[in-house]
Amino acid sequence: TFSPKDNFYIACGSNEKISTPDGKTYESDQDAHGFLSAEDKYLVSDPNANVPSKIYSSARVFLKDATYTFTLQDSGWHWVRLHFLPIKTDVFKLESASFNVYTNEVTLLHSFSATNLTMKEYLIHVKSQRFSIRFEPQKNSAAFINAIEVSTAPDKLIGDSGQSLSPVGQFHGLSHSSLETMYRVNVGGSLITADNDTLGRTWVKDDGYIKNKNMAKDVNVQTNIIKYPNGVTPYIAPQTVYASAAEMADANTMEQSFNVSWEFPVEKSYDYLVRLHFCDIVSTALNDLYFNVYINGKTAISALDLSSITGKLATPNFQDIVVDSSLVDQDKVSVQIGPSTLDSGAKNAILNGVEVFKMNNTVSSLDGEFGPDGKAAFAGKHKKTVAAVGFAMMFGAFVGLGAMVIKWHKRPQDWQRRNSFSSWLLPLHAGDSTVFGKSNYGSNKSSIFTTGGLGRRFTFDEIKESTKNFAASGVIGVGGFGNVYIGTLDGTQVAVKRGNPHSEQGINEFMTEIQMLSKLRHKHLVSLIGYCDENSEMILVYEYMSNGPLRDHLYGKNMPPLSWKQRLEISIGAARGLHYLHTGSAQGIIHRDVKTTNILLDENFVAKMADFGLSKDGPGQQADHVSTAVKGSFGYLDPEYFRKQQLTDKSDVYSFGVVLLEVLCARPAINPALSREQVNLAEWAMNCKRKGMLEKILDPVLVGSINPESMKKFAEAAEKCLAEYGCDRPTMGDVLWNLEYALQIQEASAQGKTEDASTNLNSTAASAPVAVEPSAIIPEQTQAIDEQSGTALLAQFSNLSGR
Numbered sequence: 001t002f003s004p005k006d007n008f009y010i011a012c013g014s015n016e017k018i019s020t021p022d023g024k025t026y027e028s029d030q031d032a033h034g035f036l037s038a039e040d041k042y043l044v045s046d047p048n049a050n051v052p053s054k055i056y057s058s059a060r061v062f063l064k065d066a067t068y069t070f071t072l073q074d075s076g077w078h079w080v081r082l083h084f085l086p087i088k089t090d091v092f093k094l095e096s097a098s099f100n101v102y103t104n105e106v107t108l109l110h111s112f113s114a115t116n117l118t119m120k121e122y123l124i125h126v127k128s129q130r131f132s133i134r135f136e137p138q139k140n141s142a143a144f145i146n147a148i149e150v151s152t153a154p155d156k157l158i159g160d161s162g163q164s165l166s167p168v169g170q171f172h173g174l175s176h177s178s179l180e181t182m183y184r185v186n187v188g189g190s191l192i193t194a195d196n197d198t199l200g201r202t203w204v205k206d207d208g209y210i211k212n213k214n215m216a217k218d219v220n221v222q223t224n225i226i227k228y229p230n231g232v233t234p235y236i237a238p239q240t241v242y243a244s245a246a247e248m249a250d251a252n253t254m255e256q257s258f259n260v261s262w263e264f265p266v267e268k269s270y271d272y273l274v275r276l277h278f279c280d281i282v283s284t285a286l287n288d289l290y291f292n293v294y295i296n297g298k299t300a301i302s303a304l305d306l307s308s309i310t311g312k313l314a315t316p317n318f319q320d321i322v323v324d325s326s327l328v329d330q331d332k333v334s335v336q337i338g339p340s341t342l343d344s345g346a347k348n349a350i351l352n353g354v355e356v357f358k359m360n361n362t363v364s365s366l367d368g369e370f371g372p373d374g375k376a377a378f379a380g381k382h383k384k385t386v387a388a389v390g391f392a393m394m395f396g397a398f399v400g401l402g403a404m405v406i407k408w409h410k411r412p413q414d415w416q417r418r419n420s421f422s423s424w425l426l427p428l429h430a431g432d433s434t435v436f437g438k439s440n441y442g443s444n445k446s447s448i449f450t451t452g453g454l455g456r457r458f459t460f461d462e463i464k465e466s467t468k469n470f471a472a473s474g475v476i477g478v479g480g481f482g483n484v485y486i487g488t489l490d491g492t493q494v495a496v497k498r499g500n501p502h503s504e505q506g507i508n509e510f511m512t513e514i515q516m517l518s519k520l521r522h523k524h525l526v527s528l529i530g531y532c533d534e535n536s537e538m539i540l541v542y543e544y545m546s547n548g549p550l551r552d553h554l555y556g557k558n559m560p561p562l563s564w565k566q567r568l569e570i571s572i573g574a575a576r577g578l579h580y581l582h583t584g585s586a587q588g589i590i591h592r593d594v595k596t597t598n599i600l601l602d603e604n605f606v607a608k609m610a611d612f613g614l615s616k617d618g619p620g621q622q623a624d625h626v627s628t629a630v631k632g633s634f635g636y637l638d639p640e641y642f643r644k645q646q647l648t649d650k651s652d653v654y655s656f657g658v659v660l661l662e663v664l665c666a667r668p669a670i671n672p673a674l675s676r677e678q679v680n681l682a683e684w685a686m687n688c689k690r691k692g693m694l695e696k697i698l699d700p701v702l703v704g705s706i707n708p709e710s711m712k713k714f715a716e717a718a719e720k721c722l723a724e725y726g727c728d729r730p731t732m733g734d735v736l737w738n739l740e741y742a743l744q745i746q747e748a749s750a751q752g753k754t755e756d757a758s759t760n761l762n763s764t765a766a767s768a769p770v771a772v773e774p775s776a777i778i779p780e781q782t783q784a785i786d787e788q789s790g791t792a793l794l795a796q797f798s799n800l801s802g803r
Helices: 306-310 381-409 460-466 504-517 550-554 564-583 639-644 649-665 681-690 708-721 732-759 791-798
Strands: 007-011 036-038 042-045 058-062 066-071 076-084 099-103 107-112 118-126 130-137 143-145 147-152 161-165 168-172 178-186 216-220 244-248 260-265 272-278 291-295 298-304 317-323 332-339 353-359 475-478 482-489 492-499 528-532 539-543 599-601 607-609
Touching: 076 107, 076 130, 076 143, 099 143, 107 118, 130 143, 130 147, 161 298, 178 260, 244 332, 260 353, 272 332, 291 317, 298 317, 306 317, 460 482, 460 492, 460 528, 460 539, 475 492, 550 599, 550 649, 564 599, 564 607, 564 649, 564 708, 564 732, 639 649, 649 681, 649 708, 649 732, 681 708, 708 732
Parallel strands: 161 317
Antiparallel strands: 007 147, 036 066, 042 058, 058 143, 066 130, 076 118, 076 147, 099 107, 099 130, 118 178, 161 168, 178 353, 216 244, 260 332, 272 317, 272 353, 291 298, 291 332, 475 482, 482 492, 492 539, 528 539, 599 607
């Protein structure tokens, strides 16, 4: 149970203390007189009033300004709840009262009138230990209040950051905001009263907000099966919220193409924090539920996979999303859930709870355009600034329009046959080999493999033809960005990744991937061949990797097992790609999503790193980390990055250590179906290594074919990668050296066994010759900057004769 440090409850106008079912005791007006500074004293009451709580049977009325001041034990998040009910009296007509309410830092109410029972709830991040609430009657009117609550809220109830929809990315600064609770809804469940909530909140049913009840089906389970993970406490929401949900009606039918929608009327001109509560109580197995979440028509979360976040079923999760005022164009916040376009998993979607909070505006107001200091949002010099900016924008628009008209009159004769309108109208192309020069994208017959930064710009017709109009049978991969199709361009097989143009997340990843791949060329990185941005499309064309992701060859797909030598060579190739990312430029690049599904294999099983949608530029020489929101994949995430939100190239090293263990053990990084000590691969494997039980974690198909010293060296490399602190982890160059050494040991061992078998071939039939696995040596290509290490040197050393 949460015990607030500050606890102020006042039954204004009451001549006695009042206790409520939720355990609160409200001080009488007389006992609380020390908190109030007022010039008048008007108390009204109606003992016979039919009210839900006795706190509404009395009120304090002010004809002049009045202030309640509280001395707090601590700053930080505090609940402020104001209770209003216009009591019928012979003296005051309170239903007509109009007044303002302020705190030290924010305007709570402006020109407010309460015609019936109203409770206003706020979350204020208090900066001073003296906290005031001031009531200001409008001219010729009065102010009144029935009850006041001021109490501490848990520090972690609201974090500092959330996901922003416009602009897309992370929103920082929630801890500097003041919030008003607009809606708190228990989706698919019943009313939760304050006495049944962990923090005295009320959760209403969703009946009044769901658009079409027939599209949803309520689901309920026992509350005792809900288990909170680390980082989520019952203070976020009680078990009752997570034990009920709405899922799609007829959720397991073959075709599900509709969304379930809820609408919440709100006021324009404000940003809103939308907190969505999720708990998978509908699935019978992990990794079987993927769905999309939309807010005001924009993709808020694409292909949400609760299993990858929580690692368990019936485990609470919440997502904070900031909706910019520019998106609130119809006086409402709408929340929609619908099935993902992924081929795998059930066609279903769920939602357990919704909270909508109004955020204060630029003058620290939650009601109107006047702040607590009396300043208006566009007063004085602000108006001049707006006028100046408006004039500058208008002038710039005229200049830009004039330039476009001139350009139009000078347009080339064949402009209609060009790849896009922008290809001749705009002077700069991101992928051109020249700037303000002649484009080399005009010919559709140009070679696929070009040396330009972004490769070739394809027309949309070319892409459609190459993929047979994006045939469903040609889908070879899916992800948050979109589908990946196999295609053929100029007789060459390619992989075509088509993003969803309406997905803000997709646009973000599309731009990141283009920025990264335009400056990366290495034989162990998947190559970008070209792109298509015609008709708002977001299409990237890559070289085709015929053997798919490494994970498919380790487990889950019943493919022929990889030999130990192949696994070593694949690990070395991936390490070379990562090493190049970290060191191939002055600043370096951090991949941020290293895992076995992002290591692809070509027809010769050459490993190449892929998927740079989450990649970030490194800190360079001026800093040792990049401060950024945590992103990555569950099971591979660097714990130090997770704790500090400080990203370094050592975060990639940690993830690569998990990859090495997957290669050795042929099992997922997280497997909730196993016993508790075996769920997390990294923890289990390192525990076995410390106990000298490496054989216990080894893929059974490798038993008898792997040299013990090679395995030991490989496991040591993985262990170093998984050090708790980044400063204790090796660089990818060091990891590469150790892996190459492990390969040398294995090759020397295999060569020795082959020679022994050949010598003894005719002596006995009992000793069968050792089968040597076919070599999967990486074919020679252009020498890369990191290829002077390891294998070649070790090969030279192995030819030296010792004493």
